[in-house]
Amino acid sequence: MATQKAEITVIRPKKTFSLGDLREIWQYKELLYFFTWRDLKVRYKQTAIGVAWAIFQPFMTMIVFSVFFGRLLKVPSDGVPYPIFVYTGLLFWQFFSGALSETSNVLLGNQSIITKVYFPRLILPLSAVITQLVDFLVATAMLIALMFYYHYTPHLAGLFILPLLLLITFLASVGGGLFLASINVKYRDVRYILPYFIQLLLYITPVIYPASIAGKYSWILAINPMTGVIKAARGAILGTEPINWLLLGISLVAVSVLMTIGVYFFKKTERYFADIV
Amino acid sequence: MNEPIITVTGLSKKYNITHQRGGYIALRDIIANAFRNPFRFLKSKAKSMIGRETQEEFWALKGIDFEVMKGEAIGIIGSNGAGKSTLLKILSKITPPTEGEVVLRGRVASLLEVGTGFHPELSGRENILLNGAILGMTRKEIASKFDDIVKFSGVEKFIDTPVKRYSSGMYVRLAFSVAAHMEPDILIVDEVLAVGDAEFQKKCLGKMDEVTQTAHRTVLFVSHNMSAIQKLCKRTILLEHGKVKMIGKTDEVIAAYLESNPLTQEGSLKTRKDRRGEGNIKLSSFFVENEKGERVNNIFSGGLYTLCFGYETKDGREAHDLSVASAITGPDNAPLSLNWSRYTNEDKNTAPAKGIIRCEIRQKFPFAPGLYHISANLFSGETIQDYIKNLGVFEVQEGNFYGTGADIKHSPILLEQHWSIKEE
Known part of the structure; x- marks a missing residue:
């Protein structure tokens, strides 16, 4: 012990965001692992079908949408079987909406820990998103099953774009979520508005319908970063359309800005959070 | 090598009282306020913008x-x-x-x-x-x-x-x-x-x-x-x-x-946060009286004392089956004595909404000089309403227990005694 160089901690009033924060998150990576592990464990404890819930939810939504929108309303699906079409969209949508709502509650939901122990608070939203990512991966299994069922051959080359799409979704949901989490500390209105807002957002994101349906107004949809992600996912995996790299680029820039704003507000709130709850 | 492991210099912490009480405001309330009283709202907004707000400051720590x-x-x-x-x-x-x-x-x-x-x-x-x-x-x-x-x-x-x-x-x-x-x-x-x-x-x-x-x-x-x-x-x-x-x-x-910090605690008990229990009735004060009914802060071994626990009900209604179980723990944290009206079968069926529960100790205070703590458990029936551990701390001072002025050693507890010799 004596030979070990002592760590020195200095506590001062002002704390601005720095690269040191990222290094600190790396130091606390084990805690990140444990928080994720806890969330996954707790989520499916005392449930009869356990992790199958991750599949069940998008699967049932897919069936309802396929019957009402695909069969009865005959919503076009760019030549792909409607269930596969809508499920691809739903996968990303659920990842996005789940991560957004989990992240927005991250400060309040963990206040008993936050007011008692120090750790980099950004770990909490990160673990919330990773938990959602696990659900995403589990639910992907169902997409593969669907493809077998419909004898549909996906474009395997399209899989390479997947990390980029996940990154954009990640930045969009965490960026927005951190911003909301900060507001949520002071104004609990967020808790009531958010579910409604997410529901509304579903209709202006081309999950149920193809983006092409909007015709010349499709640029309005493009403001929403999830439009770019879902369009590109379908383009890449299902080959419905060429990937619009410009749109993706704009989305990436937009969500990076969103993420910066989110982190800024979060860091600002985090400083006095323990004093006001 | 002889560097201190912790160095604290000029440490201060300020809280804004408004901040502390608020924390949970609905946007709705702010908007409602703005409409109800637009003039005042604008005035306070303007004040806070130019930084001349009259916020109450509270320094929890100052220059440590x-x-x-x-x-x-x-x-x-x-x-x-x-x-x-x-x-x-x-x-x-x-x-x-x-x-x-x-x-x-x-x-x-x-x-x-x-x-x-x-x-x-x-x-x-x-x-x-x-x-x-x-x-x-x-x-x-x-x-x-x-x-x-x-x-x-x-x-x-x-x-x-x-x-x-x-x-x-x-x-x-x-x-x-x-x-x-x-x-x-x-x-x-x-x-x-x-x-x-x-x-x-x-x-x-x-x-x-x-x-x-x-x-x-x-x-x-x-x-x-x-x-x-x-x-x-x-x-x-x-x-x-x-x-x-x-x-x-x-x-x-x-x-x-x-x-x-005298033993007598008038209002300070109410602000203690380290308490447990239902909380419908709470301990509000604590003091000790001597045999003349005067409040005292110095306890001597051998003195006659009454422990007094003030309480208040939350809703202002009278309380039922009220009792206090009070423990005295000694210098090495071991419990020495638990006093409770249930032991003496003196529980009262009803009690006023606000009052003082008195426990008269009917013997000379038997503990040797040292540090003692008192804890209290306020019961209504079997329910713990309020529990404060280490509610008070007092130092027992040397008193004339035996009335002889003898220097007493090696006796943590003093017993009244009478000695005699009988011929056989």
Whole structure:
């Protein structure tokens, strides 16, 4: 012990965001692992079908949408079987909406820990998103099953774009979520508005319908970063359309800005959070 | 080499009163306010924008300076609202200071609560892993100490049961065991030992003592329990109104504290936060009367005293089956005497909404000089309404118990006695 160089901690009033924060998150990576592990464990404890819930939810939504929108309303699906079409969209949508709502509650939901122990608070939203990512991966299994069922051959080359799409979704949901989490500390209105807002957002994101349906107004949809992600996912995996790299680029820039704003507000709130709850 | 392991310079923390009370405002209310009283709203907005708001400031800490050397166990005492908790929160990086600086030269672990992050759905085993990680242990560290932790806690049999099925005692034991096996250079401990049974508390104090003695760790210990501080810490800091009033040898500091904090507690009991129970009826004051009915702050062995506990009901209605069970614990934290109207069959069926429960001790005060604590449990029927551990602390001074002025030694408890010799 004596030979070990002592760590020195200095506590001062002002704390601005720095690269040191990222290094600190790396130091606390084990805690990140444990928080994720806890969330996954707790989520499916005392449930009869356990992790199958991750599949069940998008699967049932897919069936309802396929019957009402695909069969009865005959919503076009760019030549792909409607269930596969809508499920691809739903996968990303659920990842996005789940991560957004989990992240927005991250400060309040963990206040008993936050007011008692120090750790980099950004770990909490990160673990919330990773938990959602696990659900995403589990639910992907169902997409593969669907493809077998419909004898549909996906474009395997399209899989390479997947990390980029996940990154954009990640930045969009965490960026927005951190911003909301900060507001949520002071104004609990967020808790009531958010579910409604997410529901509304579903209709202006081309999950149920193809983006092409909007015709010349499709640029309005493009403001929403999830439009770019879902369009590109379908383009890449299902080959419905060429990937619009410009749109993706704009989305990436937009969500990076969103993420910066989110982190800024979060860091600002985090400083006095323990004093006001 | 002789660099202090903790250096605190000019540490201050300011709270805005409005901030503290608020915290939870609905946007709706703000908008409603703006419409109801547009002129005042604009005025206050304008004021806050140019920074001339009349916000009430409150300095929880003001200009704290001190140093702690390696291997030292240092106590922090002070009455409620003196700033002890704020100081600990700053030292454990939970809240930033407004001014000043702290330098910590070593790995810090803080224990402001036992079982932080325990999840009721997870098993004991899983919670050890989680809690260990939250307290800053690495996975390797936890794995190597896992068996010791389980053994120390004594809950081996239930290690795979969800902790929501644990009794509260088991829960606390498990939680503390994890904390006790941390190996930081600096350990910051809040009043966490106030929970758990006496025997386990003793075990924990022993463990903490061992930690400072053998491993040369530094411990910062906040407590209401003067005996524990006396036992564990050589040096103590006395905080008062956010400032360091005194730093020095524990005995001297405790003496100063007792002098400025009389046994009589008029309103201060109401603001105590370290209480448990239903809370429909609460203890509001505590004082001791002598045989003439005067309030006293000095207790002598051999004196005749009445313990008085003031209470108030929350709803202003009369209380039923009210009783106080009050324990006196001695210098080494062992319970010495429990006084309860149930023992004497004097429970009253109804009691006024506000009143004083008096316990007249019908014998000479039998304890030898030393530090004693008094705790109180306010019952209505079988329900614990309010429980405050270490409600008051007092030093018993040498009195003339036997009326002979004899110098009494080696007798922690004094019994009235009469001696004679009979011829056989």
